[in-house]
Amino acid sequence: MINIDKELCTSCGLCAKICETRDIAMTDEGPAPLGKDCSECGHCVAICPASAVELVGYDSREVLPFSPDRFHIDPDILQNFMKFRRSTRRFLQRKPEQDKIEAVLEAGRYSPTACNDQLLRYVVVEKDLPALRNLLWEGAAAYAQRAKDNYLLGRYHEFMESHGQIDTLLYGCTHLIFIMAPNENDACIASSRMELMANALGLGALYLGYCKLAVEASPALRKYLEETPESRTQVVLALGYPDVTWHRTVPRKPLQVQWK
Ligand SMILES: Cc1cc2nc3c(=O)[nH]c(=O)nc-3n(C[C@H](O)[C@H](O)[C@H](O)COP(=O)(O)O)c2cc1C
Numbered sequence: 461m462i463n464i465d466k467e468l469c470t471s472c473g474l475c476a477k478i479c480e481t482r483d484i485a486m487t488d489e490g491p492a493p494l495g496k497d498c499s500e501c502g503h504c505v506a507i508c509p510a511s512a513v514e515l516v517g518y519d520s521r522e523v524l525p526f527s528p529d530r531f532h533i534d535p536d537i538l539q540n541f542m543k544f545r546r547s548t549r550r551f552l553q554r555k556p557e558q559d560k561i562e563a564v565l566e567a568g569r570y571s572p573t574a575c576n577d578q579l580l581r582y583v584v585v586e587k588d589l590p591a592l593r594n595l596l597w598e599g600a601a602a603y604a605q606r607a608k609d610n611y612l613l614g615r616y617h618e619f620m621e622s623h624g625q626i627d628t629l630l631y632g633c634t635h636l637i638f639i640m641a642p643n644e645n646d647a648c649i650a651s652s653r654m655e656l657m658a659n660a661l662g663l664g665a666l667y668l669g670y671c672k673l674a675v676e677a678s679p680a681l682r683k684y685l686e687e688t689p690e691s692r693t694q695v696v697l698a699l700g701y702p703d704v705t706w707h708r709t710v711p712r713k714p715l716q717v718q719w720k
Pocket of ligand 1: 545546547548549666667668669670671
């Protein structure tokens with residue numbers, strides 16, 4: 461639902477034209493929100509030259525006016541940045557500052573979601589990590605036994621025999637972020653942006669596919685994460701300061717593309 465400030469509105473009609481759900485009618489008195497199918501995408505807020513539109517129920521103080529200095533990213537730099545980021549599997553014990561974790565979460569919060577549902581929920585684990593680590597390994601072992609994944613089982617035995625010294629599930633990260641959502645697509649998109657933001661902040665990140673499987677195999681973990689059918693673990697991200705320095709990018713397989 462939107463609100464239009466009649467004092468500021470110039471009746472240019474841009475909000476009605478951009479509205480994907482056709483929820484703004486143009487009348488003789490100017491644009492009129494119909495309030496039936498608004499998806500709260502905010503296109504009308506962003507396009508209004510007079511700053512006359514606000515989303516009801518959202519904090520308008522978050523709205524940033526465009527300025528090239530603050531918003532422009534050089535495409536070459538962006539491409540290089542994305543090529544240079546690496547999965548981190550060695551972490552320092554130094555904990556990332558709270559504002560950096562919050563900036564990573566903010567990158568998730570601003571990610572697009574299907575129908576603008578914004579149903580993602582995040583569980584950030586720091587203080588519970590030692591106890592959770594054992595539960596995750598138990599879940600991973602349960603999955604590995606069920607799936608006959610001998611690679612993962614071997615790693616579980618290595619973890620147990622080393623009394624937790626060799627941990628190839630969490631790699632000594634200081635934080636885990638569980639991204640909870642009804643579907644995988646929204647969570648994957650959010651996690652990709654969060655990973656990039658983590659790297660921009662000087663943090664290291666790692667997608668933990670095995671941890672997702674561990675959660676699926678563990679009722680205790682699902683309870684801890686307060687899973688519901690609408691809010692299931694879709695992506696698990698490890699975070700922390702990296703204990704590794706990269707000197708270059710790496711090659712990838714050639715692009716597979718069909719131009720038609
Ligand atoms: C969906 C997904 C799940 C992953 N799960 C794991 C994991 O459980 N453990 C791990 O060490 N790496 C995991 N990775 C990291 C990949 O192994 C890594 O991205 C790949 O080797 C390429 O390396 P790079 O990320 O440094 O470019 C995962 C990556 C993705 C995209």
